[in-house]
Amino acid sequence: MSEHDDLTFYRQIKARTEHNCAKCAQLIKAGDLYYAEDIKDRFLHSLHRKKFCRQCYQAMEQKKGELNNAFGP
Numbered sequence: 001m002s003e004h005d006d007l008t009f010y011r012q013i014k015a016r017t018e019h020n021c022a023k024c025a026q027l028i029k030a031g032d033l034y035y036a037e038d039i040k041d042r043f044l045h046s047l048h049r050k051k052f053c054r055q056c057y058q059a060m061e062q063k064k065g066e067l068n069n070a071f072g073p
């Protein structure tokens with residue numbers, strides 16, 4: 001029910017250079033897909049952008065789904 005959640009989404013990006021996952025610190029190699037946090041806000045755009053590996057992204061999506069289910073019938 002928080003507005004912040006509605007503004008945050010993840011963009012799938014193919015790495016051009018090496019990165020480290022912001023959550024598990026796993027190396028994301030050039031050419032690998034990763035997920036960058038993005039915020040639908042002009043003023044915050046591209047600031048505080050975190051990068052996550054596919055594993056962490058999927059774990060977060062799963063957790064979000066479980067939370068949504070908690071409010072379901």
Ligand SMILES: [Zn+2]
Pocket residue numbers: 021022023024025026052053054055056057
């Ligand atoms: Zn990770």
